Amino acid sequence: MEVQAEMITFTLRRLLSTVVVVFLVSVITFYVTRVVLPDPVSTILGGQESGASAEQIAQIRQSLFLDRPFPVQYWLWITGVLTGNLGRSYLRPQDVSEMIGAALPVTFELTLLALLIAVFFGVALGMVGAARHNRPADTITSGASVLMLSVPNFFLGVLLVYLFAMIVPLFPSGGYVPFFQNPVQNLYYMVLPAVTLAMGYIGNLARFTRSILLRVYSEEYITRATASGLSRRTVLFGYGLHSAAGSILVAVGLNLASLVGGAVVTEAIFSVPGVGTLLANSILGSDLPVISALVLLVTVGVTLITWVVDVLGGIIDPRLRAVKA
Amino acid sequence: MKYETQSFSLPITRRGLLLLGGGVAAGGLLAGCGVSPSRTGTTGSTNGGKKRVGGDLKYAGNFDLRTLDPAFSAAYSERFVYYAMYNGLVTYDKDLKVVPDLASEWKYSNDDTTLTFKLRPNVVFHDDTPCDAQAVKFNLDRVRDPATKSGQAGHLVAIKSVEAPDALTVVIQLDRPWRPLLASLGERPGFISSPTAIKKYGEDYGAHGVGTGPYKVAEFQQGSYIVLERFDKNWNARSAYLNSIRFDGVPEASSQITRLRTGEATIIDQLDPSLIPTIAGAQGVTSMTNPTGVWYFSTVSYLSAPFDDVNIRKAIAYGINKDAVIKTVYQGKARPANTPIGVGWAVDKNFAGPDYDFDVKKAKDFLEKAADPGVEIPLGTSSQSRNSAVAQAMLDGLKKTGMNVTLQTTPAADYNSQIKAGRIPWWISSWSPRADPDGLLRIVFHSEGAQNSNHYNNPKVDELLDQAAAINDHKEAAPLYGEVYSLLAEDAVSLSVAWPDNTIAFRTDLHGVEQYGDGIIRFKDMWMD
Numbered sequence: 001m002e003v004q005a006e007m008i009t010f011t012l013r014r015l016l017s018t019v020v021v022v023f024l025v026s027v028i029t030f031y032v033t034r035v036v037l038p039d040p041v042s043t044i045l046g047g048q049e050s051g052a053s054a055e056q057i058a059q060i061r062q063s064l065f066l067d068r069p070f071p072v073q074y075w076l077w078i079t080g081v082l083t084g085n086l087g088r089s090y091l092r093p094q095d096v097s098e099m100i101g102a103a104l105p106v107t108f109e110l111t112l113l114a115l116l117i118a119v120f121f122g123v124a125l126g127m128v129g130a131a132r133h134n135r136p137a138d139t140i141t142s143g144a145s146v147l148m149l150s151v152p153n154f155f156l157g158v159l160l161v162y163l164f165a166m167i168v169p170l171f172p173s174g175g176y177v178p179f180f181q182n183p184v185q186n187l188y189y190m191v192l193p194a195v196t197l198a199m200g201y202i203g204n205l206a207r208f209t210r211s212i213l214l215r216v217y218s219e220e221y222i223t224r225a226t227a228s229g230l231s232r233r234t235v236l237f238g239y240g241l242h243s244a245a246g247s248i249l250v251a252v253g254l255n256l257a258s259l260v261g262g263a264v265v266t267e268a269i270f271s272v273p274g275v276g277t278l279l280a281n282s283i284l285g286s287d288l289p290v291i292s293a294l295v296l297l298v299t300v301g302v303t304l305i306t307w308v309v310d311v312l313g314g315i316i317d318p319r320l321r322a323v324k325a
Numbered sequence: 326m327k328y329e330t331q332s333f334s335l336p337i338t339r340r341g342l343l344l345l346g347g348g349v350a351a352g353g354l355l356a357g358c359g360v361s362p363s364r365t366g367t368t369g370s371t372n373g374g375k376k377r378v379g380g381d382l383k384y385a386g387n388f389d390l391r392t393l394d395p396a397f398s399a400a401y402s403e404r405f406v407y408y409a410m411y412n413g414l415v416t417y418d419k420d421l422k423v424v425p426d427l428a429s430e431w432k433y434s435n436d437d438t439t440l441t442f443k444l445r446p447n448v449v450f451h452d453d454t455p456c457d458a459q460a461v462k463f464n465l466d467r468v469r470d471p472a473t474k475s476g477q478a479g480h481l482v483a484i485k486s487v488e489a490p491d492a493l494t495v496v497i498q499l500d501r502p503w504r505p506l507l508a509s510l511g512e513r514p515g516f517i518s519s520p521t522a523i524k525k526y527g528e529d530y531g532a533h534g535v536g537t538g539p540y541k542v543a544e545f546q547q548g549s550y551i552v553l554e555r556f557d558k559n560w561n562a563r564s565a566y567l568n569s570i571r572f573d574g575v576p577e578a579s580s581q582i583t584r585l586r587t588g589e590a591t592i593i594d595q596l597d598p599s600l601i602p603t604i605a606g607a608q609g610v611t612s613m614t615n616p617t618g619v620w621y622f623s624t625v626s627y628l629s630a631p632f633d634d635v636n637i638r639k640a641i642a643y644g645i646n647k648d649a650v651i652k653t654v655y656q657g658k659a660r661p662a663n664t665p666i667g668v669g670w671a672v673d674k675n676f677a678g679p680d681y682d683f684d685v686k687k688a689k690d691f692l693e694k695a696a697d698p699g700v701e702i703p704l705g706t707s708s709q710s711r712n713s714a715v716a717q718a719m720l721d722g723l724k725k726t727g728m729n730v731t732l733q734t735t736p737a738a739d740y741n742s743q744i745k746a747g748r749i750p751w752w753i754s755s756w757s758p759r760a761d762p763d764g765l766l767r768i769v770f771h772s773e774g775a776q777n778s779n780h781y782n783n784p785k786v787d788e789l790l791d792q793a794a795a796i797n798d799h800k801e802a803a804p805l806y807g808e809v810y811s812l813l814a815e816d817a818v819s820l821s822v823a824w825p826d827n828t829i830a831f832r833t834d835l836h837g838v839e840q841y842g843d844g845i846i847r848f849k850d851m852w853m854d
Contacts, residue, residue, distance in 0.1 A: 037742070
């Protein structure tokens with residue numbers, strides 16, 4: 001019973017801090033986008049090319065509430081968001097929710113594919129390194145990990161396109177086909193972007209898995225298990241991986257944030273119409289409702305994932321509960 | 326009533342400006358053809374065999390198509406699509422001359438305040454709505470109505486009323502003679518949409534787009550691509566050969582080139598000169614380079630010190646080495662500029678005002694006359710690569726004059742807003758050409774111009790611009806623009822640097838590629854093997 005109560009307190013405390021983080025980020029983003037970005041009204045009226053009169057500019061500022069004090073603007077926006085109304089794009093004939101609804105599944109798919117690739121190869125490489133500690137296989141996998149996590153997305157993407165779209169034309173160099181229109185084509189277009197996005201993550205996870213496994217392997221119970229005659233395989237991958245799983249999961253979750261960041265660059269290289277492309281286009285066009293909503297969405301997403309991962313980690317490994325709480 | 330056809334050779338266009346510092350923005354180089362034929366170097370054949378119907382064209386560009394409603398268009402790249410799916414009362418030929426489109430002929434009244442258009446019969450929109458005089462009136466009134474909040478309304482200010490006395494006649498009453506209006510009717514303020522579709526879709530109309538053009542919307546994926554297909558009931562069916570045109574938004578220049586080389590794209594444009602060698606010798610790919618009227622210049626906010634001193638401005642003007650900029654930044658693919666207008670009928674070939682060719686001695690002389698020759702002079706540039714390359718190349722020449730110049734770099738995304746806020750007193754920028762010179766000169770140099778960021782105010786310039794805009798005959802108007810250029814040069818406020826060329830690259834099975842004076846590709850002219 002006591003364990004359960006402890007778990008519930010832990011879960012709620014994490015949830016509370018999540019809400020605080022989301023609120024602060026929403027205020028900061030809302031403020032920063034309105035102060036730093038160029039005046040959206042001139043963009044709406046045709047950008048630098050506009051011949052709009054002063055009255056017309058004033059009229060549009062008023063209709064968008066841009067002439068109101070900042071707290072009022074924020075209040076109008078956040079109450080809309082809380083009632084499910086994200087507003088309408090300044091630049092496109094669409095509601096913000098509709099735009100995000102179209103872009104989100106694309107990024108979700110890309111990130112999920114990258115995550116699967118990264119977890120599979122990352123953990124596998126890390127296990128090889130740990131199991132073959134200080135032997136050639138370890139040196140090779142560790143070297144490969146460092147290389148993978150050092151190559152920036154924008155370079156890797158262009159390199160992969162050069163190798164696998166131009167020299168050996170296996171994959172398209174970019175573009176997108178909606179999944180429900182043609183799932184096979186969709187995956188075909190997603191291969192290079194997903195690998196590009198996954199690469200740094202593989203290196204990260206491999207290094208993390210290796211070091212956490214090495215720490216586990218040095219513990220007494222592993223020595224005892226080995227001494228008691230269990231097979232090396234059972235000890236390393238049964239006992240060892242089991243106790244490392246919680247930490248690895250947390251690492252996966254925490255790295256997800258950087259994965260979302262990487263998606264912006266990757267989507268640009270491969271012209272994938274996801275959240276990253278939408279965010280970049282919206283910033284360039286000063287489309288404030290879209291920027292605010294997207295940043296809020298990413299924040300909620302990342303903090304929620306962190307929360308879920310924390311809680312799951314706590315369930316899998318009680319030691320994490322103690323440390324985090 | 327006798328109508329004149331094609332009698333107005335006003336090369337007019339509404340050109341978009343390059344969102345220069347805007348970083349990523351699409352506004353790349355615009356083409357201007359017919360500037361100096363000797364330079365119209367073509368390195369690819371564009372005339373293949375017989376024109377045939379068929380083929381699927383794919384264009385890859387730094388493209389962000391936001392809306393299909395011309396009344397709310399704010400992006401340069403949107404016009405590539407509009408020209409394939411919409412018509413206006415008039416349009417432009419490749420030298421930016423105004424020619425008939427939906428109107429077969431038009432005529433001014435004797436006092437130039439009534440403009441009467443005769444429409445072509447039997448024109449239908451993509452949704453089968455007939456395109457008659459009422460439809461034209463509906464569209465022009467919609468853009469003009471303040472309740473619509475169209476950013477294009479400013480281009481139709483001279484209109485007092487639009488009337489439709491019969492199905493094929495449109496009469497526009499002006500509140501004053503106003504030459505620039507005709508050109509505006511061939512661009513976004515004048516593209517005609519189906520009234521049925523506008524009423525049906527309301528504020529979502531921009532997601533659909535229904536015009537009278539040779540291509541209609543087949544599929545539109547926001548932020549990614551749009552596919553147009555041939556509209557077989559088009560009034561000018563001969564102008565459409567391709568089965569479909571696909572526009573792919575590909576922001577990365579290197580990705581565009583890869584697509585062209587692999588055949589995933591049929592045509593790309595606005596190639597950076599440094600990337601041209603990467604397609605030289607590529608199989609199945611050819612390219613075409615033409616001069617443009619895109620105007621690269623540096624300009625100062627002449628109200629703030631030290632730029633309020635005309636001697637400092639003139640020293641700067643003589644210290645800019647245009648040839649060095651052209652050689653290092655454009656690899657020679659640009660023309661040195663001496664006035665804002667580099668294409669069209671208002672080019673002053675015999676420009677008499679100071680050309681400000683690089684001259685260290687003259688620069689030093691003016692610097693000595695300045696109130697404080699040693700004053701620190703900050704040159705602002707954006708982090709965008711083209712912009713900062715121009716600034717670096719300028720800096721070399723300026724330093725030779727002994728001027729105390731420092732370079733200040735602003736992140737590309739903030740550049741334009743910082744300029745507007747007056748925080749960058751000396752900056753580098755560019756504008757794309759328009760068919761009617763008034764389109765550019767008024768907004769940049771008129772004291773009440775919407776884009777007059779340096780607060781330039783010369784009553785004589787204002788007067789000349791207003792006087793010239795009321796003259797329909799461009800032979801009569803051109804000398805007045807010549808006077809404007811001289812006054813601008815004398816004031817040394819906006820210093821011309823270059824008119825760079827535009828390079829288009831395309832697959833060799835594509836034909837009918839022509840560069841228009843405004844840099845916008847007209848896909849309706851093309852066919853494929």
